[in-house]
Amino acid sequence: xxxxxxxxxxxxxxxxxxxxxxxxxxxxxxxxxxxxxxxxxxxxxxxxxxxxxxxxxxxxxxxxxxxxxxxxxxxxxxxxxxxxxxxxxxxxxxxxxx
Numbered sequence: 001x002x003x004x005x006x007x008x009x010x011x012x013x014x015x016x017x018x019x020x021x022x023x024x025x026x027x028x029x030x031x032x033x034x035x036x037x038x039x040x041x042x043x044x045x046x047x048x049x050x051x052x053x054x055x056x057x058x059x060x061x062x063x064x065x066x067x068x069x070x071x072x073x074x075x076x077x078x079x080x081x082x083x084x085x086x087x088x089x090x091x092x093x094x095x096x097x098x
Contacts, residue, residue: 011042021046035059052085 012023025042036058043051058074060067 009044012044 009023011025023044028040030038039055041053
């Protein structure tokens with residue numbers, strides 16, 4: 001574990017964001033002015049499990065059909081991203097030693 005003597009991790013924001021035994025990093029923000037914004041925060045729960053919290057805000061097209069098309073594409077992309085991250089987090093099988 002990457003924990004310091006004060007109980008915080010090296011990446012922890014060390015302020016009001018840490019509560020109930022949870023540790024949170026400073027936010028990483030990607031901002032495309034007028035179009036989209038994403039905010040990522042690394043979190044370690046009181047149980048020691050680590051997560052990434054991601055919030056995304058995307059400007060939608062003014063027409064209903066185009067907006068729905070954007071939402072469908074966004075959901076598909078998010079599903080792919082979450083699946084890829086979940087697969088990467090799985091422990092790899094050990095190679096048999098001879």
